[in-house]
Every structure is written in C-alpha cells, then in structure tokens.
Amino acid sequence: MKKIMLFCFLLTGIFSVNAQNAGIDKEAFAHTFSIVARDTLTxxxxVAIQSHWFSVGSLVSWGKAGVGVVATQSFVNPAYGPEGLALMDEGIAAEEALTRLIEKDEGRAYRQVAFLDATGxxxxxxxxxxVESAEDMQGKNFSVQANMMLNDRVVPAMAETFAMNPDLPLAERIVKVLQAAQEAGGDIRGKQSAALIVVGxxxxxxxxxxxxxxxxxxxxxxxxxxxxxxxKVHRAYEHMNRGDLAxxxxxxxxxxxxxxxAEKMFPDNLEMKFWKAVALxxxxxxxxxxPIFEKIFEQDDNWRKMIFRLPPSGLLNLSEEEIKSITE
Known part of the structure; x- marks a missing residue:
C-alpha cells in the first residue's frame, strides 16, 4: 500500500510538471471513472462518476435538459462542460462538438472527455x-471511460453492466455501472467522491x-x-412530494x-411516519x-407542536376535540 501511495505521489508530481509545460492548471486533477448514458424509453x-479526489462532481459532471451530458476528467478542462453543452444546444451532434473542442485544446493529450447528446x-x-489504465468504450446511447485504473478490466465491466440492466431506471442503472467498476478494481488510488446527474x-x-x-x-x-x-432517499422523497401535491x-x-x-422505504424516518399519520x-x-402519532411524539415532542400549526394551513382537517385526542 505504501508503495502504491508513493507511486501516485511521484506520478502526480511528474505529470504536474508536464501539465504546466502544456499550459494546464495543475490543480484540475481529477482522474476517475465515469459514464454518460441515455434512457431510450424516457x-x-x-452522467455519473467516482474518483479518489475531493468533490469530483464539482468539476467532472455537466448536464442540460433536452441537450446532453458531459464528463470531463483526467487533467480537467472544465470548459468542456459549458462549451460542449452550448454547442449541442445549437443542434451540433456530440461527435462534432467534442472534435471542435479537442482541436483547439493545447492540453488535449492529457484530457479524457465524453459527450452524449439528446438523440443518443x-x-x-x-x-x-x-495515466494507464486509461480507456473509453461506446455502445448504443452510452459511453464509459476511465483513467488511472488499477487494471484494464474496469471499463469493459462498466460497459457490460450497462448493457445487462436495461430494465432499471437510468439512475439506478448507472449506479450499478459504478459499482461494477469498483468491483473490477476501480481507481488505483482508492475511493473518495462520487456524483450523479440526471436531466430530462x-x-x-x-x-x-x-x-x-x-x-x-x-x-x-x-x-x-x-x-x-x-x-434511494431521493426516490422516497419523490413519493413524499407526490403526497404533498395530493x-x-x-x-x-x-x-x-x-x-x-416512502415510509416503507425508510421505516425509521419520523417525517415520513408523521405525514402518513396526517393523511390517515x-x-x-x-x-x-x-398510535402512530404517539410513537412519533415519544421520540421527538416537536412533532406534537407541529400538529397545532397544521389546521390554519388546511393541512389537518380535524376538530379541536380531535386534535386534543391526539396531543394530550
């Protein structure tokens, strides 16, 4: 493990020097594995990513509804995100848009980038x-790419996993792809951050x-x-939001x-229990x-106070006597 850490430290230093010579910001250093993909039904x-780098989602992942998604990694040039989306927003296909940006990038030898447009x-x-192991693979409506991986099995495992799970919702499907990448070896440095964006x-x-x-x-x-x-929490709160609208x-x-x-997904969540009881x-x-209210109040009495705030907003349609029967 110490040898691997020393290797990565030395490698970072060497590549930082070379990158500076190419005019690249040495701090934009996000080696990673990622996927861009489209659901043919919806x-x-x-775009989803994982890296042994802090807050990888703030640099690598970009998306715009009805336009496309972008992953820009390795020695990151963040401009590929907004500029790539702007080109695809003009109706320029992913391949041409990426080619245009690569051609004008003096640091392109250090880049790893993937574009996907709204037509797939x-x-x-x-x-x-x-840095090896570095590779990208494309299939129908997806591209997987990785660099600085432990081995050359990571990218093929990602592509295979995406192809094998067509019935899953897109977000769950690409999380499986990230899991497969990690199981195949993942980033040689380990794990630190991840991100997921889905656009319509x-x-x-x-x-x-x-x-x-x-x-x-x-x-x-x-x-x-x-x-x-x-x-999973996001999916549960989608149900909560639909409950609020109802x-x-x-x-x-x-x-x-x-x-x-929602409550079945997170049975210990007091808020989900509370609003279910209100609906009842x-x-x-x-x-x-x-009895549901009673158990909630035992764990956190603030929810008892909440009961009195709901009738003025029309969220609890009970008489004063009924409210007393809950709270006293």
Missing part, C-alpha cells in the same frame, strides 16, 4: 498522456427544473455506497398511498393515526 440523460449520439476522447429529454427555461436528480458525495470512505443510499388537491387516499410508500387522520381514519 429520453432522460445522465455519443463521442469520447482519451488523450495519449492519460426536453429543454426548459425554468432553471429549477433543469436537473431531475443532482446528487454528490464530496468526501467519503465509500462514495458509491453513499451515492446509492442518497438515490394533500393540496385534497386527495387524501393518494396522499396516504404516497406517504406510505384526514381520511377519517383517526384511530389508526393515533
């Missing part, structure tokens, strides 16, 4: 001075709708495991279904709700 596009076209580039198939002028999923693990001993956990529409049966689904109470099933 049109969603995604993919293009990738691995510079000749990327249609352009939008609403910035808050730009990304359907935007998850980052900036520093962790097991970043892919944590990314998978966060994705409450707004006074559809308590749907709210109960959505909150209940609003559906005329107060007696079922009472």
């Amino acid at each position: 049109g969603e596009m995604a 076209n993919v293009s990738a580039y691995t510079g000749e001075k990327c 198939p249609d352009k939008t002028d609403k910035e808050w709708e730009e990304k359907k999923i935007d998850l980052r693990v900036d520093d962790s001993a097991n970043p892919i495991q944590e990314l998978a956990r966060l994705l 409450v707004e529409a006074n559809d308590m049966e749907k709210a109960l279904l959505e909150y209940g689904t 109470a609003n559906s005329g099933r107060l007696e079922e709700a009472k």
Whole structure:
C-alpha cells in the first residue's frame, strides 16, 4: 500500500510538471471513472462518476435538459462542460462538438472527455498522456471511460453492466455501472467522491427544473455506497412530494398511498411516519393515526407542536376535540 501511495505521489508530481509545460492548471486533477448514458424509453440523460479526489462532481459532471451530458476528467478542462453543452444546444451532434473542442485544446493529450447528446449520439476522447489504465468504450446511447485504473478490466465491466440492466431506471442503472467498476478494481488510488446527474429529454427555461436528480458525495470512505443510499432517499422523497401535491388537491387516499410508500422505504424516518399519520387522520381514519402519532411524539415532542400549526394551513382537517385526542 505504501508503495502504491508513493507511486501516485511521484506520478502526480511528474505529470504536474508536464501539465504546466502544456499550459494546464495543475490543480484540475481529477482522474476517475465515469459514464454518460441515455434512457431510450424516457429520453432522460445522465452522467455519473467516482474518483479518489475531493468533490469530483464539482468539476467532472455537466448536464442540460433536452441537450446532453458531459464528463470531463483526467487533467480537467472544465470548459468542456459549458462549451460542449452550448454547442449541442445549437443542434451540433456530440461527435462534432467534442472534435471542435479537442482541436483547439493545447492540453488535449492529457484530457479524457465524453459527450452524449439528446438523440443518443455519443463521442469520447482519451488523450495519449492519460495515466494507464486509461480507456473509453461506446455502445448504443452510452459511453464509459476511465483513467488511472488499477487494471484494464474496469471499463469493459462498466460497459457490460450497462448493457445487462436495461430494465432499471437510468439512475439506478448507472449506479450499478459504478459499482461494477469498483468491483473490477476501480481507481488505483482508492475511493473518495462520487456524483450523479440526471436531466430530462426536453429543454426548459425554468432553471429549477433543469436537473431531475443532482446528487454528490464530496468526501467519503465509500462514495458509491453513499451515492446509492442518497438515490434511494431521493426516490422516497419523490413519493413524499407526490403526497404533498395530493394533500393540496385534497386527495387524501393518494396522499396516504404516497406517504406510505416512502415510509416503507425508510421505516425509521419520523417525517415520513408523521405525514402518513396526517393523511390517515384526514381520511377519517383517526384511530389508526393515533398510535402512530404517539410513537412519533415519544421520540421527538416537536412533532406534537407541529400538529397545532397544521389546521390554519388546511393541512389537518380535524376538530379541536380531535386534535386534543391526539396531543394530550
């Protein structure tokens, strides 16, 4: 292990000197493995990454709804992200867009970049001075790429895993790809950070709708495991959000279904239990709700105080007597 760490330290120094000679910012150093991919059924596009580098998602991953996704890594030139998306936004296909940027980049020998556009076209580039094991592979609607890997089995394992899981939602599918990369050997330096972005198939002028999923693990001993956990939390809160919308529409049966689904995913989450109980109470099933409220209040009495704040907002439709039966 000490020999590997010394090797990486020396390698970083050597490549930093060479990179400076090529006019490259030596601090933009994010060796990694990544995937860009598109779901042929939904049109969603995604980029996911893992690296032994702090906050890799802040540099490597880029995406724009209805346009495409980009992974820019190795000695990172972040400009490939916004500039690549801008070109693809003009209708320029992924291959041509990437070629244009590579041709004007004096540091291209150190770059590893992948583009995917909204029609599923993919293009990738691995510079000749990327640290081995370095490779990229493309298939229908996806590209996988990696550099500074422990061995040359990582990229083929990623491609195989993506092809073998067509029935999974895109986000879960590409997390599996990251897991396969790690199981095959992963980054020779180890693990530190990971990120996942999913964008929709249609352009939008609403910035808050730009990304359907935007998850980052900036520093962790097991970043892919944590990314998978966060994705599950994200899915649970999608149900919570749909439950909130159902409450707004006074559809308590749907709210109960959505909150209940979320609670099953995270049975120890008090908030999910609370809103399920609220939906039960609003559906005329107060007696079922009472023991749930009681258990919640035992763990955190602030939720009891919350009960009194809901009726003025129309979120709890109970009489004063019924509210007393819950809180006293």
